[in-house]
Structures are given as C-alpha cells and as structure tokens.
Amino acid sequence: MFLRIREPVEAVTFSFDGRSVTAARGDTLAAALLAAGVETFRDSVVGGEPRAPYCLMGICYECLVTIDGIQNRQSCLVEVHEGMVVNSQHGARLVTGRADR
Amino acid sequence: MSMRRITDTGALALHYDLVVVGAGPAGLSAAIEAAAAGASVLVADENLAPGGQIYRAVTRNAPERQDFLGKDYWKGRAIAEAFSASLIDYAAATTVWSLDAAAAEGGSASLGLTLGGEARMISARAVILATGAMERPMPIPGWTLPGVVSAGAAQIALKSVSGIPGGRIVLAGCGPLLYLLADQLLRAGAEIAALLDTADRKQRLAALRHLPGFLLSPYLLKGLSLLFGVRRQVKIVSGVRELAITGTRHADGVRFRAGGREATIAADCVLLHHGIIPGINLASAAGCAIEWNDAQRAFQPRTDKHGRTSVAGVLSVGDGAGIGGAEHAAVSGRIAALASLTDLGLLPPSGTASRLAELERQRQVYRRGRAFLDALYRPARQFLAPSDPDTMVCRCEEVRAGTLRQVIALGVPGPNQLKTFLRCGMGPCQGRMCASTVTEIMAAERGISPAEIGTYRLRAPVKPLRLAELAALPQGPAAVFAVTGRALEHDSIEEEGKNQ
Numbered sequence: 153m154f155l156r157i158r159e160p161v162e163a164v165t166f167s168f169d170g171r172s173v174t175a176a177r178g179d180t181l182a183a184a185l186l187a188a189g190v191e192t193f194r195d196s197v198v199g200g201e202p203r204a205p206y207c208l209m210g211i212c213y214e215c216l217v218t219i220d221g222i223q224n225r226q227s228c229l230v231e232v233h234e235g236m237v238v239n240s241q242h243g244a245r246l247v248t249g250r251a252d253r
Numbered sequence: 254m255s256m257r258r259i260t261d262t263g264a265l266a267l268h269y270d271l272v273v274v275g276a277g278p279a280g281l282s283a284a285i286e287a288a289a290a291g292a293s294v295l296v297a298d299e300n301l302a303p304g305g306q307i308y309r310a311v312t313r314n315a316p317e318r319q320d321f322l323g324k325d326y327w328k329g330r331a332i333a334e335a336f337s338a339s340l341i342d343y344a345a346a347t348t349v350w351s352l353d354a355a356a357a358e359g360g361s362a363s364l365g366l367t368l369g370g371e372a373r374m375i376s377a378r379a380v381i382l383a384t385g386a387m388e389r390p391m392p393i394p395g396w397t398l399p400g401v402v403s404a405g406a407a408q409i410a411l412k413s414v415s416g417i418p419g420g421r422i423v424l425a426g427c428g429p430l431l432y433l434l435a436d437q438l439l440r441a442g443a444e445i446a447a448l449l450d451t452a453d454r455k456q457r458l459a460a461l462r463h464l465p466g467f468l469l470s471p472y473l474l475k476g477l478s479l480l481f482g483v484r485r486q487v488k489i490v491s492g493v494r495e496l497a498i499t500g501t502r503h504a505d506g507v508r509f510r511a512g513g514r515e516a517t518i519a520a521d522c523v524l525l526h527h528g529i530i531p532g533i534n535l536a537s538a539a540g541c542a543i544e545w546n547d548a549q550r551a552f553q554p555r556t557d558k559h560g561r562t563s564v565a566g567v568l569s570v571g572d573g574a575g576i577g578g579a580e581h582a583a584v585s586g587r588i589a590a591l592a593s594l595t596d597l598g599l600l601p602p603s604g605t606a607s608r609l610a611e612l613e614r615q616r617q618v619y620r621r622g623r624a625f626l627d628a629l630y631r632p633a634r635q636f637l638a639p640s641d642p643d644t645m646v647c648r649c650e651e652v653r654a655g656t657l658r659q660v661i662a663l664g665v666p667g668p669n670q671l672k673t674f675l676r677c678g679m680g681p682c683q684g685r686m687c688a689s690t691v692t693e694i695m696a697a698e699r700g701i702s703p704a705e706i707g708t709y710r711l712r713a714p715v716k717p718l719r720l721a722e723l724a725a726l727p728q729g730p731a732a733v734f735a736v737t738g739r740a741l742e743h744d745s746i747e748e749e750g751k752n753q
Binding site for chain 1: 387650
C-alpha cells in the first residue's frame with residue numbers, strides 16, 4: 153500500500169506468513185508490512201472479512217497479528233526485529249493461544 | 254544529566270513524584286519542566302520514540318532526507334533534544350492500562366503498565382495524562398476495506414517509513430489535516446487523483462464571526478498557503494454530501510454525490526479524515542469527569558485552567574484535554590507540570606505564579622483562530638450519524654448502523670446498555686472506533702444533544718493485556734487474600750518478596 157521513497161538505512165529481515173520481508177531497523181511492523189505490499193493483515197472475527205491497519209497509531213486494533221507465537225499483537229506498536237516470525241490471523245482467537253500456521 | 258531509557262520492568266522505580274502518560278509535545282514539555290524543578294519523573298509512551306504523532310520519528314528523520322515534512326515538523330527536534338538532556342525515566346513501547354488515583358497509600362495514584370510483555374504496578378504522587386488526540390472515526394460504506402486508511406495513518410507512514418500511498422490516491426473528508434497531508438504527499442512526489450471535500454458550505458457563515466480571531470492566528474499564513482497550494486495541484490470536489498467506498502476484498506473506487514450529481518472515481522488507496530477528537534479512555538476510566546465540547550463536537554475531560562481534572566493528583570493536557578494543536582499542547586504541558594509540582598509542595602507558589610501567568614499568555618496566542626477552524630470544519634451530520642443501515646459502526650464486533658437504530662428504537666437508555674444488547678464497543682479497541690458514532694446516532698434518533706446521551710463508561714484495563722501478564726504481577730498480601738480468601742503465611746510473603 154505504501155511505497156518507500158527513501159531507501160532503508162539499515163535492513164532487517166523477518167517473515168510474514170512464511171515469506172521473507174525486508175524492512176528498515178526502527179520501523180514499526182505494520183508500516184513495514186504495508187511498505188512490503190501486504191494488503192490484508194487478518195480476517196475479521198465475526199464476518200471473516202479482510203482487514204488491514206486503519207489508524208497506524210494504536211487506536212483501531214485492525215493490525216492485530218501473531219508474532220513469534222503470541223497472538224493479537226498490535227503490529228503498529230511493535231518494532232521489527234531480525235528473524236521475527238509473523239503470521240496473519242483468521243477468525244476468532246483460540247484460548248490456547250496456538251497460532252494459525 | 255540525561256534521560257534514562259527503561260527497556261524492562263525491572264528498571265522501573267516503584268514510585269515517582271510524577272508519571273506522564275504520552276510523549277507528544279504536551280507530555281515531553283511537562284516532563285522537561287518537572288525534571289528541571291527536581292521532581293522524579295517517568296514518561297510512559299506506547300510509541301517506539303519520542304514525539305507523539307505530530308513529531309513522530311523526529312529523532313530518526315533528518316531535514317535533508319525527509320524534506321517533504323515541512324518546517325513545523327522540525328520544531329519537534331528542539332523538544333525531543335531537551336527531553337533527551339533531562340533527568341527523566343523514559344519507557345517507550347509501554348502501555349499504561351490502568352490508573353487508580355486513590356489506590357495506593359499516602360495519597361499516591363497507582364498505575365498498571367506493560368513493557369516488553371511484562372506488567373508492573375507503580376505509584377506516583379501526581380499523574381499528567383498527555384494521551385493526545387485520535388481521528389474522529391468516519392463511518393461510511395466500505396470503510397473497513399483494506400486500502401482505506403485514515404489520513405493520519407498516511408501521515409504516519411510518511412513520517413515513519415517515508416512511505417507514500419501507491420496507485421491512485423483519493424482523499425476524502427474535511428479539516429485542516431486533510432490539506433496538510435495533501436501538501437506533504439505532493440511534496441513527497443505523490444500524485445493525488447482527487448480530494449473530495451465534505452465540509453458543509455453553510456458553516457462558512459457560522460465561522461465568519463470567529464474570523465477576527467483567525468486573522469491574528471499564527472496559523473493564518475500557513476493555512477492559506479496550504480489551501481491555495483493544494484488547490485492549484487489537485488482536483489478538488491467540494492460540497493460532497495455522500496461517500497461510499499467500492500470494492501470486495503480491497504478498495505477499488507469511491508462513489509460520491511456532490512451538487513446533486515453522483516459520480517464514481519477509481520482509487521487504490523482512500524484516505525479518510527473527519528477532524529480529530531481527544532483520546533479520553535484513560536482519563537475516563539480513572540474517574541475524571543468528562544464533559545461535552547459542543548464547538549469541537551467531542552467529549553473531553555473537565556479541566557481547570559492549569560489542567561487539573563476532577564480527580565485530585567490527575568491532570569490532563571494537550572489535545573487529550575481538548576483540541577488546540579501541537580504548540581498549544583507544549584505550553585499546556587509546561588503549565589500543568591508547574592501547577593502539579595506546586596500542588597505537591599515541590600515548588601513554592603510564590604515562585605511559580607509569574608511564570609504560570611507568562612505561559613498562560615503564550616498559550617492564549619495559540620488559541621487564536623481555533624474557534625474559526627472549529628466552526629468552519631464542523632463535520633456534516635450525515636457523516637457523524639450514517640444513514641445507510643449497512644455501514645459498519647463498531648468495526649471490532651461488526652455492528653452496523655441499522656442494527657444500532659433498531660435497538661435504540663426499543664428504548665435502550667444509553668450507550669452502555671447498547672453494549673449489553675449488541676456488544677458494540679466491547680472488542681479489542683474498547684469503543685475507540687465507535688463511541689463517537691454510537692453517541693451521534695443515538696442523539697440523532699432521540700433528537701437531543703450528544704451531551705445528554707453521554708458516552709461509554711470505561712474501566713481498566715483500558716488496553717487489552719494478556720492474562721499471563723496480569724497473573725505474573727508481583728502479588729502483595731491483599732491481592733492473595735482477594736483471590737484465595739486466606740491470608741498468606743508470613744514466611745511465604747517473604748518468599749514472594751525474594752522472588753520479586
């Protein structure tokens with residue numbers, strides 16, 4: 153959704169749904185995913201509709217993803233780290249906290 | 254002397270003179286002022302770096318690389334530098350999820366916060382809430398589709414990753430930020446397909462009586478140059494009365510009605526904006542009295558001229574206490590810090606009186622012209638209370654406008670009872686994205702003021718936290734008794750103490 157008009161100074165690599173994504177050190181995860189062409193972050197809990205970040209500032213909770221096995225993390229408030237494993241979320245969460253994939 | 258970055262809960266002190274929540278211009282300025290007076294200060298903020306939203310990433314960006322952000326943005330540099338040079342504990346990427354003003358002994362407030370996946374309770378003699386503003390949600394058909402973001406989000410992408418929206422960009426809504434964003438995007442090289450302005454033309458007349466104030470406003474020149482600059486370069490459709498975003502799994506266009514004609518414009522990225530409103534969740538959950546500001550059409554904590562809320566020891570400053578802009582926020586942060594430290598006896602009243610008077614005079618300059626902007630960009634009713642029944646109002650629990658109206662017609666007393674019927678406002682965002690719309694729809698249906706309808710009652714935790722975080726909190730004897738119904742054995746309390 154966003155195109156970077158300045159090259160990242162220091163690159164960081166992580167994975168999203170199994171594919172490798174490159175970002176800049178200091179990026180928030182949500183901004184890094186949007187800049188990498190990710191369109192949908194999750195399917196909504198009730199209707200299963202595609203959703204993506206709306207506010208990028210911690211208000212809307214549309215950017216929830218599973219990070220390193222911990223679900224429902226606000227990706228707009230988390231900094232990207234080398235080797236981070238990120239997965240999109242589909243439907244309601246499980247009490248056991250198991251990731252989707 | 255310099256700021257100390259707190260990266261794990263173990264590094265937090267258990268007690269501070271002052272805790273400031275939020276690291277935008279108001280919070281940073283309050284902390285700088287309080288630290289200079291010798292108070293022990295913690296600033297807790299959700300973001301990765303100081304600056305809030307307005308000065309987001311100001312310590313990471315550079316004028317030569319991010320020249321498109323405009324000169325007002327770089328004013329944040331000086332505040333961030335003064336902050337770094339102050340003796341302050343700074344916890345970034347930290348969520349404050351509870352504030353109980355009367356919980357701890359000796360008149361201290363108790364705060365619950367989470368940092369690095371661990372929760373902690375700390376106490377403070379005074380708390381300054383500088384939680385800032387959020388964009389007023391703009392519920393229109395299709396606004397939940399990927400490809401639709403708030404204008405503020407696009408600005409955040411620009412500041413944080415130097416990102417501009419790809420493809421055909423359409424801006425829609427009203428308010429000064431929409432034109433500021435358009436200007437920044439153009440400077441960054443983006444092409445804007447159209448700006449659909451929903452400002453109600455009738456408001457021009459209403460704004461006119463506030464014009465003298467605006468003519469003296471420091472924002473006058475900037476506002477006019479933005480308006481004319483953007484108008485020269487972007488197709489602007491004014492008087493837009495209906496908006497809907499088309500697309501199935503991603504936005505592909507915007508359908509709108511203006512001047513009695515309907516049209517559709519193709520779009521890959523739609524940026525919505527409808528003004529900004531105070532973020533009141535933490536203040537409200539702390540028990541601060543909330544009042545309706547009719548000129549800004551939003552609820553805000555009730556404060557005195559120095560920022561004191563109705564709860565002793567809790568102050569609210571900056572845009573979180575009523576929209577005034579970044580420079581107004583910075584001055585109000587300083588005022589609140591001086592007032593609060595005087596209340597605590599850390600500063601003599603005789604020494605602060607003249608400084609407070611001087612700061613209040615400065616603040617007045619930044620208030621000039623606000624009434625004009627409030628009147629001119631007062632959101633049109635059809636975007637406050639959407640008439641289309643399928644429009645999503647509560648995005649988390651997926652409650653639509655039509656369903657809300659049906660249940661309101663049953664005679665539900667207020668927004669809190671609507672929660673019980675429909676779960677609106679009970680998802681992870683805890684009503685942030687639907688509270689204003691729910692109140693507006695209810696007010697429109699009943700034909701009364703939003704002031705009479707009120708808004709959701711909020712309680713801690715004001716942001717979701719994991720049960721594991723809560724359960725791992727260090728437990729005192731009172732907490733153990735509350736859960737088990739039995740007093741702890743004496744030596745096991747000692748064990749607990751050692752484990753902490």
